Amino acid sequence: MQKDKGATTKAPLHVLIIGGGVGGLCLAQGLKQSGISVAVYERDRSVHFRSQGYRIHINPDGSQALHDCLPENLFNLFVATSGLPATGRLANYDSQLRELDSRPLHQVVADSPFTLSTEVNRLTLREVLLAGLDDIVHFGKTLERFEHVGAGVVRASFADGASAEGDVLIGADGTHSVTRQLLLPEARVSEVGFALYGKTPLTPEAMEWIPENVLKGFSRVADPSGVAMLDYGFAAVKNSIEQPLLGFRTLGEAHRPH
Numbered sequence: 001m002q003k004d005k006g007a008t009t010k011a012p013l014h015v016l017i018i019g020g021g022v023g024g025l026c027l028a029q030g031l032k033q034s035g036i037s038v039a040v041y042e043r044d045r046s047v048h049f050r051s052q053g054y055r056i057h058i059n060p061d062g063s064q065a066l067h068d069c070l071p072e073n074l075f076n077l078f079v080a081t082s083g084l085p086a087t088g089r090l091a092n093y094d095s096q097l098r099e100l101d102s103r104p105l106h107q108v109v110a111d112s113p114f115t116l117s118t119e120v121n122r123l124t125l126r127e128v129l130l131a132g133l134d135d136i137v138h139f140g141k142t143l144e145r146f147e148h149v150g151a152g153v154v155r156a157s158f159a160d161g162a163s164a165e166g167d168v169l170i171g172a173d174g175t176h177s178v179t180r181q182l183l184l185p186e187a188r189v190s191e192v193g194f195a196l197y198g199k200t201p202l203t204p205e206a207m208e209w210i211p212e213n214v215l216k217g218f219s220r221v222a223d224p225s226g227v228a229m230l231d232y233g234f235a236a237v238k239n240s241i242e243q244p245l246l247g248f249r250t251l252g253e254a255h256r257p258h
C-alpha cells in the first residue's frame, strides 16, 4: 500500500480512521466535506462481507450529525430510506400475547427536518455512508498496532503487512476496539447482560396471530420468570416488502421499557 500522507497535497492534515462502521464512515464523510484528507481502514473484506444486522434507531442527535456530515443528496437518501413512524402504543403482553396494559408512545417530534427520530436498515445506511468514498475506504485492513514515527506522525500497521501514516489516528473500530486496547490497555468493556436478536417474516399465517400493536408500536412480551422480548414493529423500512420484528431476550431490569 502506498503511504497516504505522501499523496496529500491539498490539506496539511491527514486523518486515519480505523473502522468503517457507522461512526467511522460518517466522520469520513464529514471530514471530506470539510476538505480534510482522510483514509478509512476497515477489517471487512467488502461492504457485503458480513451481515450488518438489520435495523438501527437514529435519534435526533444522530440525524443532526448525519445532516451535518453528509452531502445533501446522501442525507436525502438517508431520509428516503428511513423507517415509518410508529402509530401504535407502548404495550405489555404475557407469553400468550394477551395484552396486560398499554399507553401512548412518547413521540419525539422533530423540530427540524434534520432531527428525525427514525429506524433505518443497517446495510442501507452503511451503503449511503460509503457513497463517494471509493478512494477513501480501504477494505481488508485490520489494524494490529500503531506507533509514533517522528514529529506528529502516526503509523498504523495492518495484519496484511501494509502500513499507513497520518497526522491523526482515530479509533472507530467498535466495542472491541484494537485502537482502544493499544491506547488504554487497562480499560474494560462494561457488560450489560445478554440479548438475542432475530426477525420474523410476516407470512399470512403469522399475521393471523400477531397483535396489530406488535406491528405498529413498541411491545414487551414477558413470561413469569422475567424473560422478555421487546419488539419494534415500526422498524419497517420504507419501500420494503419486509416488515421485521426485532426481539431482545433478557433477564435484566435494564432492558425493561420506561
Ligand SMILES: Cc1cc2nc3c(=O)[nH]c(=O)nc-3n(C[C@H](O)[C@H](O)[C@H](O)COP(=O)(O)OP(=O)(O)OC[C@H]3O[C@@H](n4cnc5c(N)ncnc54)[C@H](O)[C@@H]3O)c2cc1C
Binding pocket: 018, 019, 020, 021, 022, 023, 024, 041, 042, 043, 044, 053, 055, 056, 057, 058, 141, 142, 143, 144, 172, 173, 174, 175, 176, 177, 178, 179, 197
Ligand atoms: C443488535 C444491536 C442493536 C443495536 N441497535 C442500536 C440502535 O438502535 N441505535 C444505536 O444508536 N445503536 C445501536 N446499537 C449499537 C450500535 O451498533 C453501535 O453503537 C454502532 O454500531 C457503533 O458504531 P461504530 O462505528 O462505533 O462501530 P461499529 O458499527 O461496530 O463499526 C466498527 C467497525 O470497525 C471494524 N473493525 C473492528 N476492528 C477493526 C480493526 N482492528 N481494524 C480495522 N477495522 C476494524 C469493524 O469491522 C466495523 O466495521 C446496536 C447494537 C447491536 C449489537
